[in-house]
Amino acid sequence: MIDQKRIRRRTFMKHSAVLGMASAFGLDGDKTLGLTEGATEKKEQKRPNLLFVFPDQMRRHAMGFMKQDPVITPVLDRFSDDSIVFTHATSTHPLCSPYRGSLFTGLYPHRSGLPTNCHSSRRNVYLRRETTTLTDILARGGYDVGYIGKWHLKTPDEGHGYHGPWIPPEDRHSTDFWYIWSDKHRNNFQPSYWKNDAQPDELIVPGRVWSAIHETNVAVDYLYNKNKAFRDENKPFALFVSWNPPHDPYTKAEVPKEYYDQYGDAVSKELLNRDNVVDSKKTEGATRHARGYFASVTGIDDQFGRILQALKSTGLEEDTLVVFTSDHGEMLGSHGLMTKNQCYEESFGIPLLMRWKGRLLPRRDDLLIGTPDLMPTLLALLGLGDKIPAGIHGKDLSAAVQNEKQAHRPEIAWYFNASNNARGLRTHKMSCFFDRKKDATTDLLFNLNDDPYQMHNLAKARPDLLKEFGAQTYEWLKNIGDDFSDYQKKGAYLNTIPV
Incomplete structure (x- = not known):
């Protein structure tokens, strides 16, 4: 096991070091820290603010306080003490665009328009203009809506692969402040x-700076709102x-040196400490880049800290519901797999922390909350429960979030x-999954209490349980109108589920 104290001796998580990093990247130190003149005066509001922060590809285990991955996250560790930590939160479809589609629409991927990642070769995969989204409802409810960073909800221009396209205003779903990352990942x-009214050829290019640092600069400025320029x-x-x-790549060149160096001389065997990590040709990337992945997480932790500090300095802390989560996890060699889009906990399980000081009781909570549930739950917490669209798949779990005694608490995350x-x-x-490919049928059943690393498939040993969960899955799919086919409609597999 990695020696955390040995690593932490090399940490630079201090106020002066952040300033030094800003200087190294040629940024204005005051601006980087959000130290603009004066703070926004606290105003009486009918509704709380919402700050929703979600890095890409961060698994639930990659937070130090979880005591699983050997990762350095002092900000999240402290934040968890004041937050609800949802220990069983899941990414219903652990892939970037499908997650975002469900987050903003409250619908499963077969109805959201985003059954897979947006790509220039997939012309029909995008968020529809006419669909009512979380941001639309917030705007109608009197919110000033801002979005910074990765969008990934529109089909890129033909031949551009995953390259983020320019988004016309009518497809921004009521967003007032718009600062969208354009590059490939x-x-x-x-x-x-692209910022606000910028045309396709009017890109802001900030120079050589880590994207998360630059986007945090913008977020901090948004919170300070000097001269009321942002909201x-x-x-x-x-x-x-x-x-x-x-998100990958995790090479040393892709991570700020200050974060990379915090892991000292830690080797991959210390970092890849999960029992289900398989050393194979397919997972050579995990061996080479585990340090880069965890260093990136540490960098994200630091940027989150800057945003929290700005929120406090502006006097907005107690008036703001803060959510920290991710669109999916990262396998990082577990089960011989890399990246995401898998049913295993390393991909399916995500961080989800909510803090609203004085309103939400800090605790560890095993609520089984999935991606479509976030939209209605957030709306209800913000006082817009009556605006939740009829016919969405997600459930309003705000009563459970608020720790009400008679609250509905789901027994299943789908x-x-x-x-x-x-x-x-x-x-x-338990976890139970039915994997269907054109030439392969696989059933997976795991006892998570006895086998948290999902290494022992019980599908053949417990056909009774397999059928019980199969019947529940079958009924769920029938209810939501899904015939269990892939997004290309190569075949329907609903009737292959054991019941």
């Missing part, structure tokens, strides 16, 4: 952005900050993977 040190201070705000890191063609569920104790 392999340019974390050369980002570029209407007479309204509550809803700010979404979507960082690309800790798994819906249209791009890898699998469906299934997770309970507090």
